[in-house]
Amino acid sequence: MDTRVRCYDCGATDDLRDRKRCNCGEPHWFDTDTRDFDWPDEGMGIWRYVDVLPVNEPVGLSRVSGNTPLHRNRGLESADGPRIHLKLEGLNPTGSFKDRGSAVGISYAVADGTTWVGTVSHGNMALSVAAHAASVDLECAVLVAEETPRERLELIGQHDPHLFRAIGSYGDLYEETLNLDVDIEFVNSDTPLRVAGQKTVAYEICEAFAPGAPDAIVLPVSSGGNASGIWKALRELETAELLDSSAMPRLYLVQAARCDPIAQSYRAGSAAVTAVDGEETIAVSIANEDPPSGTRALTAVRETGGAVLSIEDDEIRAAMRQLAEEAGLSVEPSSALVLSAIEELTRSDTLGADDDVVGILTGSGYKEQTTVDTAVRDLPIDDLERVLSGLVGGETDP
Amino acid sequence: MDTRVRCYDCGATDDLRDRKRCNCGEPHWFDTDTRDFDWPDEGMGIWRYVDVLPVNEPVGLSRVSGNTPLHRNRGLESADGPRIHLKLEGLNPTGSFKDRGSAVGISYAVADGTTWVGTVSHGNMALSVAAHAASVDLECAVLVAEETPRERLELIGQHDPHLFRAIGSYGDLYEETLNLDVDIEFVNSDTPLRVAGQKTVAYEICEAFAPGAPDAIVLPVSSGGNASGIWKALRELETAELLDSSAMPRLYLVQAARCDPIAQSYRAGSAAVTAVDGEETIAVSIANEDPPSGTRALTAVRETGGAVLSIEDDEIRAAMRQLAEEAGLSVEPSSALVLSAIEELTRSDTLGADDDVVGILTGSGYKEQTTVDTAVRDLPIDDLERVLSGLVGGETDP
Numbered sequence: 001m002d003t004r005v006r007c008y009d010c011g012a013t014d015d016l017r018d019r020k021r022c023n024c025g026e027p028h029w030f031d032t033d034t035r036d037f038d039w040p041d042e043g044m045g046i047w048r049y050v051d052v053l054p055v056n057e058p059v060g061l062s063r064v065s066g067n068t069p070l071h072r073n074r075g076l077e078s079a080d081g082p083r084i085h086l087k088l089e090g091l092n093p094t095g096s097f098k099d100r101g102s103a104v105g106i107s108y109a110v111a112d113g114t115t116w117v118g119t120v121s122h123g124n125m126a127l128s129v130a131a132h133a134a135s136v137d138l139e140c141a142v143l144v145a146e147e148t149p150r151e152r153l154e155l156i157g158q159h160d161p162h163l164f165r166a167i168g169s170y171g172d173l174y175e176e177t178l179n180l181d182v183d184i185e186f187v188n189s190d191t192p193l194r195v196a197g198q199k200t201v202a203y204e205i206c207e208a209f210a211p212g213a214p215d216a217i218v219l220p221v222s223s224g225g226n227a228s229g230i231w232k233a234l235r236e237l238e239t240a241e242l243l244d245s246s247a248m249p250r251l252y253l254v255q256a257a258r259c260d261p262i263a264q265s266y267r268a269g270s271a272a273v274t275a276v277d278g279e280e281t282i283a284v285s286i287a288n289e290d291p292p293s294g295t296r297a298l299t300a301v302r303e304t305g306g307a308v309l310s311i312e313d314d315e316i317r318a319a320m321r322q323l324a325e326e327a328g329l330s331v332e333p334s335s336a337l338v339l340s341a342i343e344e345l346t347r348s349d350t351l352g353a354d355d356d357v358v359g360i361l362t363g364s365g366y367k368e369q370t371t372v373d374t375a376v377r378d379l380p381i382d383d384l385e386r387v388l389s390g391l392v393g394g395e396t397d398p
Numbered sequence: 399m400d401t402r403v404r405c406y407d408c409g410a411t412d413d414l415r416d417r418k419r420c421n422c423g424e425p426h427w428f429d430t431d432t433r434d435f436d437w438p439d440e441g442m443g444i445w446r447y448v449d450v451l452p453v454n455e456p457v458g459l460s461r462v463s464g465n466t467p468l469h470r471n472r473g474l475e476s477a478d479g480p481r482i483h484l485k486l487e488g489l490n491p492t493g494s495f496k497d498r499g500s501a502v503g504i505s506y507a508v509a510d511g512t513t514w515v516g517t518v519s520h521g522n523m524a525l526s527v528a529a530h531a532a533s534v535d536l537e538c539a540v541l542v543a544e545e546t547p548r549e550r551l552e553l554i555g556q557h558d559p560h561l562f563r564a565i566g567s568y569g570d571l572y573e574e575t576l577n578l579d580v581d582i583e584f585v586n587s588d589t590p591l592r593v594a595g596q597k598t599v600a601y602e603i604c605e606a607f608a609p610g611a612p613d614a615i616v617l618p619v620s621s622g623g624n625a626s627g628i629w630k631a632l633r634e635l636e637t638a639e640l641l642d643s644s645a646m647p648r649l650y651l652v653q654a655a656r657c658d659p660i661a662q663s664y665r666a667g668s669a670a671v672t673a674v675d676g677e678e679t680i681a682v683s684i685a686n687e688d689p690p691s692g693t694r695a696l697t698a699v700r701e702t703g704g705a706v707l708s709i710e711d712d713e714i715r716a717a718m719r720q721l722a723e724e725a726g727l728s729v730e731p732s733s734a735l736v737l738s739a740i741e742e743l744t745r746s747d748t749l750g751a752d753d754d755v756v757g758i759l760t761g762s763g764y765k766e767q768t769t770v771d772t773a774v775r776d777l778p779i780d781d782l783e784r785v786l787s788g789l790v791g792g793e794t795d796p
Contacts, residue, residue: 045467061726064467064486069443071462073533088462091489094728095764116790135471135726141786143777157772158722158763162789168779176779182786324556328459328533330492365556366493366764374555379541381566381574388539388580391560392514 001111002054005192006031008228008296020178020191027293029195029228030054034236039207046100046200052236054196055108060135062103064093066200070208070358073327076339081346082355085214087205090331090364094131096124097226097362100201101194105187106132115139116184120166120174122148122156123285124363129187130159141184143177145170155367171290190225190293198229199236205358206237206249214249216306216351218338219360221253221262222286224273224293226362231300249358250306253297254341256283256334257310262294266301266308273298282313282370285334285363309344311337319343320370323361330365399509400452403590404429406626406694418576418589425691427593427626428452432634437605444498444598450634452594453506458533460501462491464598468606468756471725474737479744480753483612485603488729488762492529494522495599495624495760502595503585504530513537514582518564518572520546520554521683522761523587528557539582541575543568553765569688588623588691596627597634603756604635604647612647614704614749616736617758619651619660620684622671622691624760629698647756648704651695652739654681654732655708660692664699664706671696680711680768683732683761707742709735717741718768721759728763 006013006029007022013031014022021027032052040048046066050056069088076084092099106129109117115138119129122144133140140161144153148165157163166173177186187194206213221227231251237243255263259278273294281287291297301308311319319336323329338359345351379387390398404411404427405420411429412420419425430450438446444464448454467486474482490497504527507515513536517527520542531538538559542551546563555561564571575584585592604611619625629649635641653661657676671692679685689695699706709717717734721727736757743749777785788796 060471060473061469064469064489069462069491071459073458075458075533075535088491091462091491093467093486093489093726095762118786131722131726131728133726134723135473137473137724139790141789144774151767153774154770154772155764155767157774158719158728158770159726160723163772163774164777164785165774166779167776170779173779173782176782180783180786182783183790184786321556324529325532325558326535328491328529328531328557330529330556364493364764366553366762369549369553372552372556374552374561376542376551376555376561376563378565379562381564381568381571384564384571384574385578385580387562388516388578388582391539392537392581 001108002030004031005029008299016192027190027228027296029192029232032236034240037236037240039210039242046103046197049200049203053104054193055104055111057107057111058103059107059110061093061132062107065099065103066092066204068092068204070205075326076322078346080353082215082342082351082353082357084342085356085358086329087201087358087360089201089360089362090335094128095364095367096128097198097201097360098125098128101197102128102132102187104197105129105185105193106136106138108193109138109185110136114183114185116141118143118177118184118186120177120186120188122152125189126156130156130161133161134159143173152368174292189223190228195225195229195232198226199233201360202230202233203237206243209356210242213243213247214358215355216250216252216357217360218252218254218341218357220286220334220338220362221255221297221308222288222291224262224291224297227251227253227297227300228293231304234304248304251300251304252306252341252345253301253308254337255308255310256281256286256316256337257312259287259289260310261289262291262297263308263310265294266298283316283334283337285332309341311340315340329361331361332363332365332368333370335361335363399506400428402429403427406697414590425588425694427590427630430634432638435634435638437608437640444501444595447598447601451502452591453502453509455505455509456501457505457508459491459530460505463497463501464490464602466490466602468603473724474720476744478751480613480740480749480751480755482740483754483756484727485599485756485758487599487758487760488733492526493762493765494526495596495758496523496526498598499592499595500526500530500585503527503583503591504534504536506591507536507583508534512581512583514539516541516575516582516584518575518584518586520550524554527585528554528559531559532557541571550766572690587621588626593623593627593630596624597631599758600628600631601635604641607754608640611641611645612756613753614648614650614755615758616650616652616739616755618684618732618735618760619653619695619706620686620689622660622689622695625649625651625695625698626691629702632702646702649698649702650704650739650743651699651706652735653706653708654679654684654714654735655710657685657687658708659687660689660695661706661708663692664696681714681732681735683730707739709738713738727759729759730761730763730766731768733759733761
C-alpha cells in the first residue's frame with residue numbers, strides 16, 4: 001500500500017494519513033513512480049494497471065470496475081469533423097465513472113483495516129461508494145444535501161448505508177470531512193484515493209490508441225477530481241515513455257453554462273478558480289459552484305493546450321436527443337454536453353477531419369429518467385398488416 | 399450471411415426468409431456447424447464468436463454488446479454452498495441481456511438490406527431493439543401492450559421508434575408479426591436471429607471456465623428464447639469438443655411462482671408447455687403466460703439434467719435486498735430470483751460446496767426503480783464530529 005502523497009503544484013510530500021490537501025492549499029495526489037511501467041499483458045478491469053495503483057488487492061464489487069467500451073459511432077460524425085470515440089463509463093457497475101475511484105478507495109480501506117468509509121455526495125458518487133462498501137461489508141456514511149429528492153435517496157438507500165441529511169452549509173462539508181478526527185475514510189471526489197482510481201480511464205484510452213494517442217479528450221468537469229486523475233495519468237504515461245511529449249492529448253473540460261466556475265476562470269485568464277453563484281441546470285451531477293480541484297483542473301487544461309467550455313441547457317437537451325436518436329445511447333445530461341462541446345470545437349476548427357477525439361460519457365441515463373416527448377399510436381390488432389404495410393410503404397398515417 | 403434454419407425437435411430445415419417456426423409447430427434456430435470451432439484469440443464483445451454467428455459485420459451499437467463481467471462475490475456464499483459466479487448482463491449497453499440478440503438482429507438486417515425492424519415488447523427488448531435500430535438509422539416499429547405505463551414508453555421513446563399501442567389480444571400478436579406479409583424484420587424474443595445472439599452469453603461463460611465447465615447455470619425464463627440460446631451454445635460447444643459430454647452444465651430455469659407455465663409443465667412431467675392464467679408479479683419482465691419457446695426450454699432442462707423452479711414474490715424481494723446490501727448489485731426483480739433459486743438448490747443439496755454455479759443476472763435495476771424503505775437522519779453540520787464519532791464508536795443514536 002502506498003501512503004506517500006505529493007502536491008502537483010508546490011511539490012511538497014506528505015503521508016496520506018496526515019493530510020489529503022497540501023499546506024499550500026492545493027489537493028494532494030499519490031506520488032507514483034512510473035519509470036518502469038509498461039502496458040500489461042493481462043488484468044481485470046482497472047486492476048490491469050495495478051502497478052500504478054496505491055493498493056494491489058481488489059475486493060468485492062471493486063473487481064468489476066473499468067474496461068468500459070470505447071465506441072466509435074459514425075452516425076455522430078460529420079465529413080469535416082473528427083473521428084468521435086465515446087468512452088461509455090455508464091457501463092461501470094453502478095452506472096458511472098465514479099466506480100473506478102470507489103474501487104480503489106474501498107479496496108484501500110479494506111487493506112488498511114478501516115471499517116468505516118464515507119462520502120459527501122447525493123448523486124453518482126454516493127451510490128457508487130455505498131454499493132462498493134456493501135459488497136465487502138464495510139460500514140458506510142453518506143452525507144447528502146438537505147434538498148436531495150426522495151427518489152435519489154432510495155437509489156442510494158438500497159445498499160443500506162448510514163444516510164445523513166446535512167443541515168447547514170453543505171458547501172463546507174466536503175472539506176470538513178477530510179479533517180475530522182474520526183476513523184472514517186472519506187473517499188470524496190478529489191481525494192488521492194479517488195483520483196488514483198479515476199486516472200485508469202486515461203490508461204484505458206491511451207492503451208487503446210497505443211503506440212499513438214488521441215488528439216483530444218473531452219469530459220465534463222465538476223469538482224475537478226476526474227480531470228486531475230486523467231492529467232495525472234497522461235503525465236505518468238509520459239514518464240513511462242508510453243506517450244510522446246509532442247503528442248499529448250489536449251484536455252477539454254465542459255461545464256453547464258449555468259454553473260461554470262472553471263470555465264469563467266479559464267476565460268478570465270486567472271491562475272486559480274474562484275467560486276461562483278450558479279443557477280439551476282439540468283446537468284445536476286456537475287453543478288459545483290466551488291470545485292475543490294478547480295485550479296488543478298485549470299492547470300491540466302493549460303499544460304495540455306486544451307480549453308474549458310460552457311454549454312447552455314438547451315444545447316445539452318439537444319445533445320441528449322442526438323445521442324439517443326442517432327447513437328442509441330442513453331446518458332445523463334452531465335454527460336451529453338460532451339457531444340455539444342465536440343461540435344463546438346469542430347465548428348471553431350479546433351478539431352478537424354484528421355483528429356481522433358475521445359468523449360467521456362461519464363454516466364448512464366437510466367438512473368434518473370428525463371421526461372421525453374413520446375408519441376404513441378393505437379393499433380387495432382385486426383388491422384396489423386394494413387397499418388404496418390402502409391407505414392413501410394411510406395404512408396404517414398396508414 | 400446464414401439463412402438456413404433447423405428445428406431442434408424434428409430436424410427439418412427451412413430458409414429463414416420462408417419461416418421462423420417449423421411446420422411441426424416448434425421454433426427454428428440457425429443450423430450452425432461448429433465442428434471446426436475453437437476458442438478465438440481476439441474479438442470485440444459478442445463478435446469474438448463471429449465464426450458461429452449468422453452475420454459477420456457488426457454495425458453501430460451492436461459493437462458494444464457482450465463481454466460482461468463474470469463476478470464472484472464471496473459475501474453471497476455459504477460454507478456448504480456452491481461458489482457463486484454472477485454474470486452481470488445489466489452491463490450491456492441498454493442494461494439487459496437483450497442487447498446480445500438485438501446486436502445480431504440489427505446487424506443481420508443491415509447486411510440483408512432491410513430498412514425496417516420491429517419487435518413485440520414493452521420492456522427490455524423494446525428498449526434494446528429501438529436503441530440498436532437508432533444507432534444505424536433503421537426504421538423501427540415497437541408494438542407495446544395497451545396498458546404499458548407512460549414511464550416505460552418514455553424510456554423506449556427516447557430512441558424515437560414508431561411506437562404502437564396494440565389494441566386487442568396482445569398474446570396473439572407475437573406470432574402474428576412473424577407471419578406478416580410486410581417487409582419488417584421482427585426480432586422477437588425467440589426468433590432465430592435473437593437466439594443466435596443470446597447464445598453468446600454461454601460461450602462467454604464456458605470460455606471463462608475452459609478447459610473445465612461450471613456445474614450449473616441458473617437463469618430466469620420468460621419466452622424460453624434465452625434458455626434456448628444457451629442450450630444451443632452448449633450443444634455447439636460439445637460438437638466443437640470444447641465441452642465434455644460428461645461435464646455439461648445443468649440448466650436451471652427460474653420463474654415467478656405467480657406466472658410459471660414452464661415450471662408447472664416441468665413438475666407435471668409434461669412433454670410440452672401449456673399456457674396458464676398468471677397472476678400479477680413484481681417480476682414483470684418474465685411474466686409470460688404462453689411462452690413461445692416454452693417446450694424448447696423444457697427440453698433443454700431435461701436434456702441437461704436441470705430443473706425449473708418457481709419463486710414467490712416475497713422471496714424475490716428478499717433476494718433483491720440481499721444482492722443490494724451484500725453484493726452492491728442493483729438488479730431488476732426478474733433477475734434477483736436467480737439468487738433465490740441458487741439458495742433453494744443449495745438447501746436441497748442439489749448444489750454443494752464442490753460446485754461452481756453461474757447465475758445470470760439478466761437486467762439492471764436502474765431502469766425501473768423499486769421503492770426502497772430508506773431511513774435518513776438529519777445531521778446538523780456543526781455537530782458533525784460528535785455524531786460521526788459516536789456512530790463509529792458504536793452508539794446507536796449518537
